[in-house]
Amino acid sequence: MCIIEHIDDLNKVGKPRGEAKSESGSRSRRHLKLLEDISNLIGRTPDAQESLEGVVRLLAAAMDCEVCSLYSYDPDSETLSLAATHGLQARSIGRIVMSKSEGLAGLSAEKQEPVVVEDALAHPRFKFFPETGEERYHGFLGVPVGEGLGLLGVLVLQSRRRRRFGAEEISVVRQAAAHVRGIMLNAKLSESLQREEHQREHYRRGMMRAIERLEAYEAAEQAASTEATEEESVHLSG
Numbered sequence: 001m002c003i004i005e006h007i008d009d010l011n012k013v014g015k016p017r018g019e020a021k022s023e024s025g026s027r028s029r030r031h032l033k034l035l036e037d038i039s040n041l042i043g044r045t046p047d048a049q050e051s052l053e054g055v056v057r058l059l060a061a062a063m064d065c066e067v068c069s070l071y072s073y074d075p076d077s078e079t080l081s082l083a084a085t086h087g088l089q090a091r092s093i094g095r096i097v098m099s100k101s102e103g104l105a106g107l108s109a110e111k112q113e114p115v116v117v118e119d120a121l122a123h124p125r126f127k128f129f130p131e132t133g134e135e136r137y138h139g140f141l142g143v144p145v146g147e148g149l150g151l152l153g154v155l156v157l158q159s160r161r162r163r164r165f166g167a168e169e170i171s172v173v174r175q176a177a178a179h180v181r182g183i184m185l186n187a188k189l190s191e192s193l194q195r196e197e198h199q200r201e202h203y204r205r206g207m208m209r210a211i212e213r214l215e216a217y218e219a220a221e222q223a224a225s226t227e228a229t230e231e232e233s234v235h236l237s238g
Contacts (some may be wrong), residue, residue: 030173034062038179048187052084052180059157059176063169067137067158073097073103075107080105080154087158088132096129098142101159103127105154108142112151114174115142118164139163141170145177145184152184 035226036072037058039228045051052070060068067087071080080103082096098108107125108115120140128135146152155177157165165173 027168030062031168034058034172035175035179037062038176040137041228042179042183048183049084051183053086054118055176055180055183056084056155057086059173061153063157063173065133065139065159067156069156069158070145070153071109071155072184073100073109073145075149080109082132083153086135092129092132096132098127100195102219104140105142105156108154108156109151112147114144114170116165116170118208120158121161135159137208139165141173143170143173143177144183149163152181153181173206 019181038055041054041058042051045054056068056070060066065087066086069085069088070083072083073080080098080100082093085093098106100109104115104117104120104123104124104125104127108128117140119138120126121135123140137158137160139157139162141157143152143155144151145155149201155173157173
């Protein structure tokens with residue numbers, strides 16, 4: 001399933017069959033190279049944030065878009081927050097937060113389907129954030145990362161021109177989203193393991209402090225008992 005909404009169909013002059021076929025083949029090769037580049041990037045980049053920033057940069061270039069962003073989803077608050085971007089203001093990362101019921105990215109998360117809009121600025125679900133500068137961008141494609149209870153975020157592509165993304169482009173971004181899902185899952189697992197390790201270390205230190213207090217108490221008790229025994233011996237001998 002895919003939600004496709006557009007304002008109007010512009011009259012387009014059809015291209016010769018040979019030219020269209022050549023363009024299609026070139027586009028397919030470019031998309032295959034994109035997925036290969038993403039795989040190579042993930043393989044050589046251990047840092048999750050660096051990988052995500054690399055993926056959105058590669059996607060923007062390969063899909064001929066001025067903007068590619070990743071919004072991460074928090075199931076507890078049901079909000080999306082800007083996690084990585086190429087094209088929007090970098091200072092907006094972590095500061096742009098919206099409900100799943102807001103914005104076109106929210107619509108993709110809400111429906112858990114790709115959302116294609118030819119002119120996002122004219123769409124009733126468009127949500128404007130002044131700090132991003134995205135009022136310049138019309139074409140919109142949003143693709144969920146994960147699905148169901150496993151929804152992790154939304155990949156968004158934006159272009160200055162009015163643009164309706166095609167089925168092949170949607171398919172490629174979906175495949176890229178699968179790679180992003182892997183990065184995000186590994187990052188969550190790493191964070192969980194680090195949290196558990198921190199908790200274990202906190203517990204170990206707490207136990208060490210408890211043992212030290214117990215040993216100090218036992219030593220004090222032993223000293224008091226020894227002192228009392230010595231005093232009793234002195235009393236009896238006197």
